[in-house]
Amino acid sequence: MDLDRAKLTFIIEAHELLDAMETSLLAPDSSESVNAMFRAVHTIKGSAGLFGLDSIVRFAHTVESVMDRVRAGSLPFTPSLVDLILACHDHMARQIEELQEGEENGSPGTLAASEALLARLLPYMEETPNPHQANKSLVSPSWQHSPEEEESGQPTWHISVRFGEEILRQGMDPLSFLRYLMTLGTITHLTPILDRLPAGAAFDPEHCYLGLEIDLDAQVERQVLEDVFEFVREDSQIRIIPPHSKVEEYLKLIRELPEGDLYLGEILVQGKCLTPKDLEEALSTQRQEAMEGGTVQGRLLGTIVVQDQALPPAVVAAALDKQKRAKEKPSHELKVVKVQAEKLDRLVDLVGELVIAGASANTLAAKSMDSRVLEATAVITKLVEEIRDNALSLRMVQIGETFSRFRRIVRDVSQELGKSIELEIQGAETELDKSIVEKLSDPLMHLVRNSIDHGIEPLEIRRARGKPDTGSLSLNAFHESGSIVIEVADDGGGLNRQRILAKAVERGLIQDPAALTDQEINLLIFEPGFSTAESVSKLSGRGVGMDVVKRNIDELRGTIEVESYEGAGTTFRFRLPLTLAIIDGFQVLVEDTSYVIPLDIVLECLDLGPILESEQNHLINLRGEALPFLRLREVFETPGPFPARERVVVVQIGDTRAGIVVDRLMGEFQTVIKPLGELFRSVKGLGGSTILGSGEVALILDVNQLIQLATARRPNARPRLSTTA
């Protein structure tokens, strides 16, 4: 073994060192010889440590300490001490000999001799040597895991680092610490802070200006993470917040760091350390304190800022909050006031007008450049936002009532068909806009009937497939990332893709069956005039119905997904916006035309710099993921030359992402959705219109259709670069 050979080298080396030490000991007067003695013991200790020869390390350590005092001149090298060191030398030589004979831990005789000599060295020590101290670094606590921490699920550490300016010159690169952190766990979120990077001549290219906000999923002790930065600890600011820490810990961090509260707060929200609500509460408390203290810091909340950065999802929290409130409902039942639906509709309409009027006032205020007017409108904007949310929440109703109606329908229909089917309802307390619920019962009815009729098999087939006699049908509703998801699932036979394809080809709906994904094949059943049932039954299979479902969901600005496993069942999934009337929008510009993208699906914005001739058909690499993109300019055939610099808005619906290329980003604002005029209704990619603060009309994009266009253009889009971020 290599290590055995190294041990042999150690034995030879130790003998040489001890010989040199002996020579020096016999002429101990010069400082050089004292130095040599010290080094001999020091080196033996260092090497012995590598082999884990603890008894040698412990003995050499004490001798070394005494020799260090002699070397420093704080201890006279008296003849009696020389004799003692000589005895120690002989003892070490014996230890090495025993090692040579294979006695790694020392024979009992040598160990006893060690103790005797150590006792004699004791008076020469500065203080009582702690025998554990020498061994302290041999067992690092970082390799031990405490059991209770390993049990606590999936903790995320938050690490906040502002690196010292000199670290690059010392050969330390923040990149290496990141790489090392990735060996300890998974970085779930990371935001680089580069605000300190100065402009112009003040920039020193050898200085480090970087800061990092890191969320790390790792099952380690705090010490391990602190040790990661031990080499830069002196010059850097490092804060580590353990998993499951209280909100206050993060807020303290926000207050202590030099960057803006709002800026850091949003980073923490994105990393899910804070909820938007925590942040809002913390900031408003601080604002209040600042106001009371008479020092308003000039930050205007609600001011529309055009930011090229990613925007935080605000709607999610509202939805979660609502769900929570819905669960608490039973105890408040007596306090309910009944209001006519028309009155609520009128209120929401008025709030819509108020939002438009507010946007108009904002535009004027921004032009006036008067800070008092700006501040006043900012406060109004904030209030309007709250009124809007409140008004919309008044119209929210639980979906449970709609779901319950299906109990009767399922019973009646299954009896008619001679099937035994059980209906299961989940998420009945999920709330959504009344106007959506109303338009949802038709498509739900179609899907439920379809599942009972075509999905769940007749009894004999179920038995043959080993399924329970009673078929299962479930209705499920829940909130997910700014949307409401409604599922209709059955445990029936699943969709027969072969038959769907055959029918689609026969009907001329598709040309090339091989080019379709399973999902695309499933969705063919929603095409007009499509019916695969071999025998037309009383209830469905008339070839009308499924395309109506699609149209209804489209009108609600929703999407449909189908998950189907042959022989195991089908799940139809609608994804719907929380409300219909008012949305937070992100305004973009192509030439002079304004478009609005619903804010809750905007992930981030990028510059699309000049694309080289050779790269016209490429995809954007978004952190290792291939992102298809399309130009609005091309989709809507806008005349005029391409601008020198285009922008990309990255959007996501479900799991699909795409880039929408526009000329300019105008920022976020609230918008009231108006239906499209007849003229535009047939245009693909448009979902509605709205009126801007300036009085101009903006077109609201149907991003779902656009994503389909973008991905369809590049069917083979696959990420090529994959990084383990």
Place this chain on the structure above:
Amino acid sequence: MAKTIMIIDDSASLRQVVSITLTGAGYEVLEACDGRDALAKLTGQKVHLMISDVNMPNMDGISFLKAVREVPAYRFTPVIMLTTEAGEEMKKAGQAAGAKAWVVKPFKPEILLTAVSKLILP
């Protein structure tokens, strides 16, 4: 391409164990027995990290650190200094010379490997 590390220590056995440990982890290792030897062997080739003992004959670790910072190719190469608890004075002198990474002797091979991994991965 493997990352190169130079180990500078007057103990051949220490160099050997360090070398075995680091090579086993995927690094390339160069050896030098003291500061003077190291400077002679550093001829402009890429070295990603140096590990240097403080107490060495001929040229000690602190003088070596100061000297190697004058060589353009190694101005910014990270250096891990090996020291003992007894060497607090040395540590102060080393910190003044810009040595920030310290590993206390005696150490087990995996402790050194951890320290190295923080600065460069193989």
Place this chain on the structure above:
Amino acid sequence: MFQISRVKDKDREIFRLSGDLTIYAAAEARKEFENLLSPGESLVLDLSEIDEIDTSGVQLLLWLKREVSAGGGQAALVRHSLAVVETFDLLHVTAIFGDPILISPE
């Protein structure tokens, strides 16, 4: 060795950076970048031949980009090499730069 050379892409002039954009080259690279600056002018930087880039290199590119913007122009980074993509991904700075990183469709 870090170097900047002028190349043509169709009728456009672009600057190709090659070699190691690391702390060793930082001082030199900054001088060279300063020479590229001229008020109102835009730049296209080809990163396809960068073999190694570290934190100082990222800072330099960001500084250059901001300096060009301050002068009224725009600096575009194109054809990021694998080393650049890896480092940008690790530091999550792609969004800060804003330049899309393109990859070939196959």
